[in-house]
Amino acid sequence: AQKVTQAQTEISVVEKEDVTLDCVYETRDTTYYLFWYKQPPSGELVFLIRRNSFDEQNEISGRYSWNFQKSTSSFNFTITASQVVDSAVYFCALSEAGGSNYKLTFGKGTLLTVNP
Amino acid sequence: DGGITQSPKYLFRKEGQNVTLSCEQNLNHDAMYWYRQDPGQGLRLIYYSQIVNDFQKGDIAEGYSVSREKKESFPLTVTSAQKNPTAFYLCASSLDRTGDNEQFFGPGTRLTVL
Numbered sequence: 344a345q346k347v348t349q350a351q352t353e354i355s356v357v358e359k360e361d362v363t364l365d366c367v368y369e370t371r372d373t374t375y376y377l378f379w380y381k382q383p384p385s386g387e388l389v390f391l392i393r394r395n396s397f398d399e400q401n402e403i404s405g406r407y408s409w410n411f412q413k414s415t416s417s418f419n420f421t422i423t424a425s426q427v428v429d430s431a432v433y434f435c436a437l438s439e440a441g442g443s444n445y446k447l448t449f450g451k452g453t454l455l456t457v458n459p
Numbered sequence: 460d461g462g463i464t465q466s467p468k469y470l471f472r473k474e475g476q477n478v479t480l481s482c483e484q485n486l487n488h489d490a491m492y493w494y495r496q497d498p499g500q501g502l503r504l505i506y507y508s509q510i511v512n513d514f515q516k517g518d519i520a521e522g523y524s525v526s527r528e529k530k531e532s533f534p535l536t537v538t539s540a541q542k543n544p545t546a547f548y549l550c551a552s553s554l555d556r557t558g559d560n561e562q563f564f565g566p567g568t569r570l571t572v573l
Contacts, residue, residue, distance in 0.1 A: 352499070376559050386547060388502075388564040395559060434501060438559075447492075447562060449501035 345370045347437050349450035364420040364453045366435030375439045377418045382432040425457045463565035470570045480535045480568045482550035489555045491533040496547040545572045
């Protein structure tokens, strides 16, 4: 069974600080996909990134970066120079390629609060 | 603009009543999903549909029903059999049901049972 753990329930930082959100996953499949979503106070989930299990390259998009390490089953998300608009709940999610491949399993989310 | 719409944004229901939540997408996606979110929890899958006139139960389907008569529409009915229906409901769609396609989400419906 697949599982996603986001151990940090809440994080509070001051604007301009860097912050890393942790995500640890469990799966028996060799082919799988990892995602990060942002849920601002409005409620709608916003897709941030998808990574497949064969691509361990780190990715940077502006102030956002992702570190995928298969050896530790982790897919961590770092926001550099955080801003108040980054305040949201962030979800990590896992999808397996075979079998019940509809299933997107979410972690419980990390509430990030960026204070001015 | 392509996207997913959900209505209403807020819904109040008396105990014992059925209520239907609307979800429409104009992304031409084959697959659609319904999730439930409770405070401090991740999303849990209620139902999903990969094609018109077909749908499957997710992890927490009891007390819910769906239909998929049109590609763009996937309404969710919360029945009186659902013991604890107060929650935030999110609809999503993806190009198809394979794991490598990201799901796009609607703005959600917050259901409160009075």
